[in-house]
Amino acid sequence: MTTFEAYLDAHSGTLLNEDMVTILSNIAEATRQISDKLRSSSLSGLTGATDAINIQGETQKPLDILSNEIMLEACRKSPAVAFAVSEELDAEVLIHPAGEYAMIFDPLDGSSNLDVNVTVGTIFSIIEASSAAEILKNGRSQLAAGYAAYGPQTNLVLAIGNGVQIFTLDQHGVYVMTTADARIAPETKEFAINAARRPSWDDVITEYVDGSIGTPGYNMRWVGSMVADTHRIFNRGGIFLYPADRSKPASGGRLRLLYEANPIGFLVEAAGGSAIAGKTAILDIEPTSLHQRVPVIFGSRQEVAKISQAYCIARTIETV
Numbered sequence: 001m002t003t004f005e006a007y008l009d010a011h012s013g014t015l016l017n018e019d020m021v022t023i024l025s026n027i028a029e030a031t032r033q034i035s036d037k038l039r040s041s042s043l044s045g046l047t048g049a050t051d052a053i054n055i056q057g058e059t060q061k062p063l064d065i066l067s068n069e070i071m072l073e074a075c076r077k078s079p080a081v082a083f084a085v086s087e088e089l090d091a092e093v094l095i096h097p098a099g100e101y102a103m104i105f106d107p108l109d110g111s112s113n114l115d116v117n118v119t120v121g122t123i124f125s126i127i128e129a130s131s132a133a134e135i136l137k138n139g140r141s142q143l144a145a146g147y148a149a150y151g152p153q154t155n156l157v158l159a160i161g162n163g164v165q166i167f168t169l170d171q172h173g174v175y176v177m178t179t180a181d182a183r184i185a186p187e188t189k190e191f192a193i194n195a196a197r198r199p200s201w202d203d204v205i206t207e208y209v210d211g212s213i214g215t216p217g218y219n220m221r222w223v224g225s226m227v228a229d230t231h232r233i234f235n236r237g238g239i240f241l242y243p244a245d246r247s248k249p250a251s252g253g254r255l256r257l258l259y260e261a262n263p264i265g266f267l268v269e270a271a272g273g274s275a276i277a278g279k280t281a282i283l284d285i286e287p288t289s290l291h292q293r294v295p296v297i298f299g300s301r302q303e304v305a306k307i308s309q310a311y312c313i314a315r316t317i318e319t320v
Ligand SMILES: O=P(O)(O)OC[C@H]1O[C@](O)(COP(=O)(O)O)[C@@H](O)[C@@H]1O
Pocket: 087, 106, 108, 109, 110, 111, 112, 194, 224, 225, 226, 227, 254
């Protein structure tokens, strides 16, 4: 049995320095606390919405705010964390002026699913950044990334440079490794997209989805929590698509680069999958702002390659 802490210890001094071990341990502890709060949310009144609106213009749920506070506490407990960047914060927050890293997170992903008891998650990414100017780096600069998925089980999924490991929270609050070196199947016949947005898709996405629907054996899934859709893809392959809205190309898409697309892209590539925004790999996009949105297509390598080739051929389509 390998616990999360034992896994970190085993890589301390090689893939991880002591500061990174502390940061990742504190993130694991934060996800335990969030998991606890979620399990009893209806009993403790942590349901519904608040009056607060975040920088994205979205109404915050009490659990968005609480999860953000728990993740900020993980930053405060980690002396090497200089900055916190979050979906729920307008700008970066200085935590420890002498720190060398930024912790970037979506404290609760899929929070529209909270009141219907469907899997939600916490997504995180660690980069080197001792000044605010260093935060806007491409996704290849990530030192570690991961997510917690709060569903029937709580899973913690982590990449630190040697593949992807999956841990499961046991009844004593211990994360135990349940999948070593998770790999995403290279081929798939399962895709995930919000089909209600079809009128806003470009021709490449429309043709891909229409072609898939007409092909025997293809299946469609859409949870509405990217973490849950990602977790399914880690377990049985698949492709996830959240393309840009063709009527608003400047908006970039729905998902945010720094704390949604980049960490998921890092995990997916580490597991042998691919993650693109169109012609460009997600991890190669140079960020221009903290809450920048990008089109996101990721999952089984060969299926993603079909779409990336279609974008390269369709030269008339303006895409990233
Ligand atoms: O409601 P839509 O358009 O299907 O969007 C769903 C997507 O939005 C998200 O919920 C965005 O995350 P947040 O809940 O953190 O804002 C993704 O998890 C999910 O894939």
